[in-house]
Amino acid sequence: MRKKSRSFLPNGVKLCYIKHMGRPKNFEREDVIQQAMELFWLKGYAATSLSDLTEATGLNKKSLYNEFGSKEELFNIALNAYNQSKLRQIELLTEEPFGKQNVINYLEDVAQTSSKKGCLMTLSIHESELLEKEAKLDVQKSFKGLQGLIFKNLSVDYDKKKAKSLALLMSSMIFSIASLGKLKVDKKEIKSMIKELIILL
Amino acid sequence: MRKKSRSFLPNGVKLCYIKHMGRPKNFEREDVIQQAMELFWLKGYAATSLSDLTEATGLNKKSLYNEFGSKEELFNIALNAYNQSKLRQIELLTEEPFGKQNVINYLEDVAQTSSKKGCLMTLSIHESELLEKEAKLDVQKSFKGLQGLIFKNLSVDYDKKKAKSLALLMSSMIFSIASLGKLKVDKKEIKSMIKELIILL
DNA sequence: GTTGTTTTATACCGATAGGTTACTTACTCA
DNA sequence: TGAGTAAGTAACCTATCGGTATAAAACAAC
Numbered sequence: 001m002r003k004k005s006r007s008f009l010p011n012g013v014k015l016c017y018i019k020h021m022g023r024p025k026n027f028e029r030e031d032v033i034q035q036a037m038e039l040f041w042l043k044g045y046a047a048t049s050l051s052d053l054t055e056a057t058g059l060n061k062k063s064l065y066n067e068f069g070s071k072e073e074l075f076n077i078a079l080n081a082y083n084q085s086k087l088r089q090i091e092l093l094t095e096e097p098f099g100k101q102n103v104i105n106y107l108e109d110v111a112q113t114s115s116k117k118g119c120l121m122t123l124s125i126h127e128s129e130l131l132e133k134e135a136k137l138d139v140q141k142s143f144k145g146l147q148g149l150i151f152k153n154l155s156v157d158y159d160k161k162k163a164k165s166l167a168l169l170m171s172s173m174i175f176s177i178a179s180l181g182k183l184k185v186d187k188k189e190i191k192s193m194i195k196e197l198i199i200l201l
Numbered sequence: 202m203r204k205k206s207r208s209f210l211p212n213g214v215k216l217c218y219i220k221h222m223g224r225p226k227n228f229e230r231e232d233v234i235q236q237a238m239e240l241f242w243l244k245g246y247a248a249t250s251l252s253d254l255t256e257a258t259g260l261n262k263k264s265l266y267n268e269f270g271s272k273e274e275l276f277n278i279a280l281n282a283y284n285q286s287k288l289r290q291i292e293l294l295t296e297e298p299f300g301k302q303n304v305i306n307y308l309e310d311v312a313q314t315s316s317k318k319g320c321l322m323t324l325s326i327h328e329s330e331l332l333e334k335e336a337k338l339d340v341q342k343s344f345k346g347l348q349g350l351i352f353k354n355l356s357v358d359y360d361k362k363k364a365k366s367l368a369l370l371m372s373s374m375i376f377s378i379a380s381l382g383k384l385k386v387d388k389k390e391i392k393s394m395i396k397e398l399i400i401l402l
Numbered sequence: 403g404t405t406g407t408t409t410t411a412t413a414c415c416g417a418t419a420g421g422t423t424a425c426t427t428a429c430t431c432a
Numbered sequence: 433t434g435a436g437t438a439a440g441t442a443a444c445c446t447a448t449c450g451g452t453a454t455a456a457a458a459c460a461a462c
Contacts, residue, residue: 022408023458046247047331050450060411061451071450118327125383126324130248143384165393168386172377172394179376182326183344185369192366193373200401223438224428251420262421264440272420 029067032057037078041120044127045075045135076134082120083142089113093149099156100201103170106150110177111194114187119178147171157201166200173197230268233258238279242321246276246328246336277335283321284343290314294350300357301402304371307351311378312395315388320379348372358402367401374398 035057039048050071054060059067068074092106124131124139151167158166173194180190236258240249251272255261260268269275293307325332325340352368359367374395381391 021406021460023410025409043330044245044247044328046245047328049448051448062412062453063410065451066409122380123327125380126319126327127245127248128383129244140384161393162397165390165397168381168390168394169377169397172381175380176370176373176376179323179326180369180373182329183341189366189369192362193369196363196366196370196401200397221438222430222436224440226439250418252418261441263423263442266421267439 025063025067027057027059027063032059032064032067033074033077033081036074037081037120040075040078041082041117041123044123046127046130072132072135075131076138079120079124079135079138083138090146090149093146093153097156098153100154100158102153103150104198104201107170107173107194107198108191110174111187111191114177114181114190116181116184118182119174122175122178125175143171146174154201169200170197226264226268228258228260228264233260233265233268234275234279234282237275238282238321241276241279242283242318242324245324247331273333273336276332277339280321280325280336280339284339291347291350294347294354298357299354301355301359303354304351305399305402308371308374308395308399309392311375312388312392315378315382315391317382317385319383320375323376323379326376344372347375355402370401371398 036053039052039056043052048071050061050064053064053071053074057064064074068077089106089109092109093102095102095105121139121142124135125143128136128139147167150171151163154163154166154170157163177190237254240253240257244253249272251262251265254265254272254275258265265275269278290307290310293310294303296303296306322340322343325336326344329337329340348368351372352364355364355367355371358364378391378395
């Protein structure tokens with residue numbers, strides 16, 4: 001009888017099986033997010049259609065909507081994943097001791113990893129007229145976060161006013177680099193450019 | 202008789218009247234281009250629909266197509282007009298004598314005129330995956346032109362290698378500034394930022 | 403095997419995209 | 433005035449947009 005086999009559980013409590021009921025999904029959520037991210041990154045939000053997404057991910061529309069709710073929500077999730085993927089780079093700005101060397105390391109890494117695909121966050125900023133508040137706030141917050149971290153590092157070496165201006169300059173270099181990437185400017189040239197910039201520090 | 206009144210013309214040559222035949226247009230081509238430009242500038246190519254364009258310009262679809270051929274062609278023309286409108290700024294880089302002061306003047310003007318709408322060229326770069334060759338080449342050419350002019354000015358004060366890197370840095374600031382504009386960063390901050398940058402020169 | 407649950411495939415929805423057709427209107431020319 | 437021409441209007445075209453309804457398929461529990 002069932003009662004015997006579950007007698008170790010309190011009344012009303014059921015076993016929670018790892019395997020869920022119903023037909024199993026035949027996709028990995030993280031993979032799908034990754035693929036969607038690549039697509040949005042390449043084409044932007046407006047120009048990426050549901051057909052593009054279903055084609056790239058292998059999922060059909062219904063499954064996409066079951067999993068993510070809407071194109072917009074999927075975009076927000078993808079944008080988030082993109083920002084997460086940049087965390088390693090950002091962490092260069094949290095190394096002890098704080099100071100301008102962290103900023104130099106960060107900028108050199110950004111130049112080194114610059115891509116011909118540009119940068120999803122930069123793209124989103126320019127598309128922001130189409131996006132809902134959530135995505136707008138996301139990019140706003142991401143950039144402010146970066147700017148703040150750079151400011152914190154530069155505050156060690158400069159007075160507040162100068163640190164602020166320099167932080168804006170250094171943080172906004174991600175936009176320059178993203179655009180140069182899209183323009184297929186050689187990575188070597190971008191690195192030389194950054195070399196010149198960090199003379200300021 | 203006609204012959205008498207046109208006797209001063211050679212045979213087979215007709216008077217070319219300023220007024221053209223048929224119903225006159227009730228729009229100014231330049232105005233329409235301007236309005237289209239503003240719209241593309243605000244929303245980007247992909248997100249600007251024909252309805253948006255007809256609404257903003259007052260022209261109906263047929264007239265738009267008669268005049269400009271297609272959405273893509275209109276965009277190319279608008280992008281061109283945008284670049285033309287930036288010529289005054291660019292001319293700061295052709296003042297005699299050539300030298301870094303020209304670049305400083307240019308950058309300060311770019312900062313001064315930075316807009317919350319960003320920059321149509323920068324937006325187009327990030328949308329370039331959607332655009333046909335013509336628009337791509339246009340932005341490519343525009344940027345190379347700017348970069349070349351800045352290089353020419355900096356070559357007066359620096360050796361070739363340094364001038365090249367500095368030129369890339371200074372020219373790509375238009376992308377940073379455009380993005381900061383879209384992020385609603387205060388113009389005053391942008392100007393302070395540029396103040397810091399030109400210390401390099 | 404039956405029942406319940408979840409995912410999948412397919413077909414469909416109204417709305418809108420970019421673009422065109424057919425016709426009317428407004429002008430020049432003679 | 434009437435013929436010729438260019439521009440404007442509105443209805444229409446097909447394709448695709450983001451999003452859904454329905455039902456078959458694949459699993460767990462029993």
